[in-house]
Amino acid sequence: MNKGQEELLILLQKAQTEFGYLSEESVAELAKFLALSISEVYGVATFYSFLSTKPLGRNVIRICKSIPCYLKNCQTIINSVEQEIGIKPGETTPDGKFSFQLTNCIGACDKAPAMMINSDVYDDLTPSKISETLKAYK
């Protein structure tokens, strides 16, 4: 098999971290570099939820919406974040500081509700904690 394939996901993750998203150009370049077809690279780039082919904000907020967090009123956290940064899930702030997404279980159910900002996990959330937490990223 093509050994370049092995590197593909790792390089996509690196590009995602470095550029914040996987542009058409990055996808095409990677395909050329690894001797894969563009569709193969694009297929992998669009399969995983932590990879994005659309530009994302510098900080990505992911609030867990799975059942354990739902039982602990994650909707109030979602509302607080919406109010704090003025966008809805799936959107990016006009200044490019934040993207906001809902995600599935992040394995912090013992301290629900929980969210991630980039790779950092915040748990035992209350609406009043949101403003302070987001300040560090502004």
Next chain:
Amino acid sequence: MPQKLIALRNCGVINPKDITTYLDRDGFKALKKAFDELTCEQVIEEIKASGLRGRGGAGFPCGLKWALARKAQGNEKYVICNADEGEVGTFKDRYILEGDPFTLIEAMAIAGYAIGAKKGYIYLRAEYHHHLDLLTNAIEQTREKGFLEHFDIDIREGAGSYVCGEETALMDSIEGKRGEVRYRPPFPPSRGLWAKPTIINNVETLMNIPQIILNGAHWFNQIGTERSKGTKVFSVSGDVRKPGVYELELGSRLKELVEDLALAEKVKMVQVGGATGRIIPYEMIDTPLSFETILGAGAVIVFDETRDIIDVVYRTMEFLAEESCGKCSPCREGTEVMVEILGRFSRGEGEERDIAVLQGLSQAMMLSSLCGLGQAAPIPVIDSLQHFRSAYENRIQKN
């Protein structure tokens, strides 16, 4: 029944950043014993005799898996630790990784010796990236102490995908592909990562290995039930006063875990096993936790009397539809159709024929889906129809 710690024996006791604290707790003695006193076959025999079964949900006998990989042709073999803990309501592996990475590393080295592999991978889910440094550091310290001279370990990070916890999808992901499930057979012990013989074990399964080697299969075999040996680590969340991780002897009752340890009150139902887990009504709270009854990966989500069953099942199905890899149509289309029907029930717009449609579709998905996701996706639907049928009937529109 009090907790019994085997997998968690070092969590909260050792310093996960300092290998010497692990060495003080008999660390790497099992690896040394395996090397010095046991042949590869004897290690496998010991694991077989212990009765250890996989803790990731499927419960496959661990020793048998290792024996198949040992016997498989080829010089290049792999050991994979599945740390892609994506099951809803599960966080035990996170707790283990952050508390005791060294036991995991020692166990992988023992597995490598047993099956004849020189290379191992830990597949760490993207959501646990914040533990990458801790894990990398633990591997590095182990290398420096000379315990990884014959077997090395790399970490591969996931990129956000539930289905990658399924073993064949996980291998495709390590190979850099979309994490889509493979047709089986061939099974990984004969044709796994890069088509080479491979064993994939859950984090918790591996945590039992060093203690089995040190104390012997007989010691382990005395714990648990006839077909479920040892302990299980449970992740308890939802409507409880003390959510968290608990390790109990297999065969312990759900009631002990949920009411006595996690302090739940006014329980309506418990889902055991995550999104595709069984839904247990309170009348069955005395059910023992074992492979013979209910277990999965040990996710235990508790719902009190204020919760609406239809809402829970609907949200669960939305999750499964989102995470279906899309390769086989029974799962891809079946979960979508179920979301549509359950959504109508949740809005009080169910139709008379819907219940029969849900039941028929459940059968089709269980029979014809490619992997555990699609095969088990209907379980919450079937269980809720059995135990809470009136909740559905009350939402059927009468006109």
